[in-house]
Amino acid sequence: MPNKFDKLAKEAAQMADEHFESKFSSLTSLNDAETEKIINDSGISKQDLAKVLQEVKNASSSNEAKAQAIQNIDKGVSALVSIVKKLI
Numbered sequence: 001m002p003n004k005f006d007k008l009a010k011e012a013a014q015m016a017d018e019h020f021e022s023k024f025s026s027l028t029s030l031n032d033a034e035t036e037k038i039i040n041d042s043g044i045s046k047q048d049l050a051k052v053l054q055e056v057k058n059a060s061s062s063n064e065a066k067a068q069a070i071q072n073i074d075k076g077v078s079a080l081v082s083i084v085k086k087l088i
Contacts, residue, residue, distance in 0.1 A: 009050040044075040
């Protein structure tokens with residue numbers, strides 16, 4: 001059964017930008033403006049940003065497997081760095 005992060009990743013392409021930012025923010029500790037800034041600063045698509053979140057939240061993957069999966073997402077590492085900057 002898909003979890004809320006899997007669902008977001010599947011639905012991201014059909015969402016309006018504002019709706020995606022709101023939904024992404026509700027699943028994280030980021031607000032809508034921070035989510036928008038991450039997308040703009042990193043150049044990542046909303047679909048790929050949702051995939052990054054999906055990988056980070058994947059309980060069945062090791063940290064090494066998560067890192068490899070995120071590295072394979074277009075601009076995934078850049079977006080992850082932007083997210084981490086918000087936390088520190």
